[in-house]
Amino acid sequence: MNFNWTEEDRAYRARIRDFLRRELPADWHSIARHGPGSREQTAFSLEFCAKLAAEGLLVPHWPREWGGENRPTWEHFILGEEMWAAGEPRGAQYMNVNWIGPTLMRYGTPEQQQRYLPEMAAGQAIWCQGFSEPGAGSDLAALRTRAERDGDDYVINGTKIWTSYAALADHCFLLARVGSGEAGSGSDRAGIAIFLVPMSTAGIQVRAIPSLIGHGDIHETFFTDVRIPATARLGAEGEGWSIIAYALANERVGIPRYQLSARVLDGMVADLAARGRFDDPVIRSRAGAAFAACEAARMLVYRVVDQRARGAAPGPESNIARVAVIAADHAVTDFGLDFLPHSFSGDGVSTGGDPDLLAHHERAIVAGIAAGAAEIQLGLIARRHLDLPREAP
Template sequence: MIDSCPRTECVSRQGESDVDLDLGERADALRARLREMLAELLPADWSGSFSDDPRVRGISRQVLDRLAEEGLLTIDWPPEYGGAGATLWEQAVVREEMWAHLEPRGPQYMGLSWVGPTIMAFGTEEQRATHLPRIGKGEAVWCQGFSEPEAGSDLGALSLPATPDGDGWTLRGQKIWTSYATIADWCFLAARTTRDADSKNHGITIFLLPMERAGVSVRPIASMMGPHHLNEVFFDDVRVTAADVLGEVDEGWQVIKYVLGHERIGIPRYARDERVLAELGEVAATSAGGAGVNFVRALVHARTARLLNYRAIALREAGRLTDRVASGARIASIQLDQEVADLALDVLGPAGIAPTPGDGILGHAEDVYRYARSATIASGTIEIQRLLVARSLMSEEAQ
C-alpha cells in the first residue's frame, strides 16, 4: 500500500510563518495501530456501512466499541468532554484510516467529526450533558437537516418555517437528500425563524430535534447509491422550544459556517483514493492504452489533494483557516474521487462490475464508483466551492 502518511513539508503563504506538515512518529504509530485493529475486525467482504444488513451494523458496533475502549473514538475531543485531547493531526490520521477502510464507524462519523464539536462550541451545559456522552460512545445517530427542494447548496435560501407558537415554534415543511434519516435518533435542523429582507443569512435558527417527535416522518429516496444515502424528511406541525435551539435564535448562520468549516475537510476522500491507486498500480502498469499515464496523473492529483487538506488542517490549528483554503482542498478531493473511480473501472473492465470479496478495495470498485458520483454534489456542490474561492480571490484583489 502507498504510504498514507508521507514525511513531507508544505509551505503555506497564508501567514508570516511556514507550516511544517511532517506528522511525526506518534502519527505513524497511531496509523499502524489502527490498521492492525481494522485488519482484525473487518471481514474480507466489507464494503462500507450503507447497508440494510444487520451484520453490517453489528460490525460497525464492534469497531466503535473497540475504538472507544482504546480511547480513539473521540481522540481529538477535550478531556472534559470525554476525549483524549489529541492534536488535529492525530484526528486526521484516524479519519484517513477510517475512510481508507470504507468508514466502518458508519453514520457515527458525522457526530464525531462535526455535530459533537459544534455542540461543544455553541451548546448550553444541558445540551452538552445530554448529547456529548452519547455521541462520544457512538450511541446516537444524527442526520443533517439542511437541504430543501428549493434550497440545496444555497443554504441562505432555505425556507422551512419555524412559526412562533406560544413558548416555542411550529415546524411545517420539508428537507431532502438527508442521509441516515431512516435510522437517525436526532436531526441537526436548520429552519427559518425570521425573514430578513436585508440579509437572507439572518433569521435562520438551528434546532436539535429528536426524530421521534410527533409530526416527523421520513420517506427514503431510491437511488443508485443504495440504502440510507438519500431521504426526504417531512415536518407536520412539529413543536420545538427554546430548549431545542443551538446557539442564538436567528443567528444560526454562524453555526452553519462552523459546521461547514469542519465538514469540508472532515472527509479525507483522498485516503480511500490512494488505497484504490495502491491496489490498482500493478494492474494499470500492464494495461493497454493510456492506463499507465492516467494512473500516474491520478497519483499526482492524490498527493496534491492530501497536501491541500494538510494545509487546511495546519491553518485551522493556527486559527487562520479561510473559506478559500477549505473549499480549495475540497475541490481537489472531490474531483480526485471521481477521477480515481473512473480509472478503476476503465482498468478493471467488466471484472470491476461484480463484487469480489477478499480482493481488497478493488473487489468493490463498482460500489466505489457509484459513491463517487455524488462527490461533487454532497456537502455543497463543486460550483458553490468554486464560487467561495472566486469571491475570496476577488476580495483580495479589491483590497
C-alpha cells in the first residue's frame, strides 16, 4: 500500500480546506455544542450541506446519474477526514452520504432511487436508523420489531432505541422481522427485512433520551400499527441481514474520528506550550503516546480504505481499525483530563473551559459504544479471525 498522496489528492484536500475556511462561521464550535441532533445544529447542517452540494463536495464519490462526480474512493475518504477535522459539520447528512445512499443504489428499486437519492444529493434529507432495540443492541439478530404482511401493505409494531436524529428525521432506515421466524431468537437472520419508513407515518412516537452529547440526539422510537406500502421494503424479505452488513461496512469506513482527535490533541499541546508546561518530559511522553494512537488508527483505517479501493474482500482490518479509533479517542481525552482538567469544567463556556475539548470528550465516550462497541469488536476479532473460544477452557 502506497501512502504517498498524489498531487491531485493534495489539491483536492486543499480545495476542501479552503471551502471550510470560507463557509464555517467563527461560532461553529458553539453551534456544535448543542449536539448533532439538536435543532440548532440540524438547521446549520442543512444549510451547510446545501452549500457543499452546490460546490460538488457533498456526494462527489456518487455516480454522475445521482448527482456525484464518480470521484475515487480515496478522494471520498479525504473529504471525510477534512469534515471530521472540522468537527463534522454535515451532522446527520454523513449517514446519507456514506451508507444510506450507496445502499439504496445497490439494493433499491428504480422508484426508490428516484424518490430518495436526489434529495440526499442536494443535502436536504434527514434520515435516522432503526436498528438497536431494548433487547437487541450489539446482537441485532435478536430484534423483536415485526413487520406483518397485510395485502399490499406491512404493519409494523415494535420499539427502537438509541435512534439518533429521530425527532427531526424525515425517514427511518428500519430493520424488522418478517415471516414466521421466532422474534428474538438471536439466530434467525433469514427472517429480517429493511424498510424505508416516512417518520410522519401515523403510529410513530418519538421520545428523547437524556444524552451526554447534547439535546435531541438520541431517542426511543415506538411503532404501533404503523402501516406502510410493500413498496417501502428495500430488497427481498430475508435479505435484510446482507443489506445491513453492506451498509455497516460503508458506515464504519466513513467515520475517521482520529482526525478530530488529532486536531484536539494539537490544540492541547499548543495550550500547554503557551503555559510553559510542555517541557515536562512526562507531558511530552504522554502527548507522544496519544499522537501515536491517532496515527496507528489512521494507518489501520487506511488499510481498510485501500481494500475498498482495490475491490478486495473485507478482512479483520475493519474490526481492528474500529478498536484503534476508539483507543485514539480515549488516549487524547485521558491526556487532557490529566494535564488540562480545567478545560473540562462545567459547560466549557461559562466556566472558562474549552467547549471543543469538552465536546470531544463527551462524544468519545459515546463513540466507543455506538456503531459496534469496542468489546464487541474485540470479541469478533477473537472468534472470527483468531479462532479463539468464547470462554476460557
